[in-house]
Amino acid sequence: MGLNLTMIILIPFAGTVLGSAMVFFLRDQLSENVQKILSGFAAGVMVAASVWSLLIPAIEAGAENGKWASLPVGLGFLAGIGFLLLLDIVTPHMHLGDQSEGPRRGLKKTTRLMFAVTLHNIPEGMAVGVVCASWLAENNDVGFASALILAIGIAIQNFPEGAIVSMPLRAEGMKKGKTFLLGSLSGAVEPVATVLTLLAARAVVTVLPFLQAFAAGAMIYVVIEELIPEMSQGKHTNAGTIAFALGFVLMMVLDITLG
Secondary structure, three states, X not given: OHHHHHHHHHHHHHHHHHHHHHHHOOOOOOOHHHHHHHXXXXXXXHHXXXXXXXXXXXXXXXXXXXXXXXXXXXXXXXXXXXXXXXXXXXXXXXXXXXXOOOOOOOOOHHHHHHHHHHHHHHHHHHHHHHXXXXXXXXXXXXXXXXXXXXXXXXXXXXXXXXHHHHHHHHHOOOOHHHHHHHHHHOOOHHHHHHHHHHHHHHHOXXXXXXXXXXXXXXXXXXXXXXXXXXXHOOOOOHHHHHHHHHHHHHHHHHHHHHX
């Protein structure tokens, strides 16, 4: 079990590392259309994961509370939204959908971009942590397959985030090795968030439904605040919408079929 758990914790981070490695294979920045497609796909994956991997299991886990089962889930969801809203306000970063936004505080654009991607990875790490906690606690039939599928889904949507950090740095003249390192480091917070959430959930198993909903709310905040604006601004936004649908369906099918 220890090896399986370590693998699940590291898989999402590996997605960011592989995305950052694109600096060794691509000469130019990702085109605007490609970024729309990748943002849309990532948004679809995150919405589906929030529903099938987090919210539905959270409601089912609290089913013994009868008509009040949805109360901790609703509170957790709102708390997750509020937590990311607070981080969004206090963290110097740029919004992917509008590069002119975000408190600058004397930081370079690429530095604020790195902060933005790092901010995205916190709720994703929390999501993996609470699902792993459910698996280890044998809570509501959440098994290894469910945790693995969520980790793979998040790794898929982490891939473009790694490239979104490393490619602009390379375009500004930074050496490939350094851009790869910085892009990879933007995802380092994810396994940390996973472990901390896992430890918290394992210590107090009764709060698992709340934490599952909390992680879902945090992920939905990222989708609404960052990914949807990125995929829907400018021309040819249909590509982002189609990619959203594909990402949503892929994650839904994987979770229902294999989870």
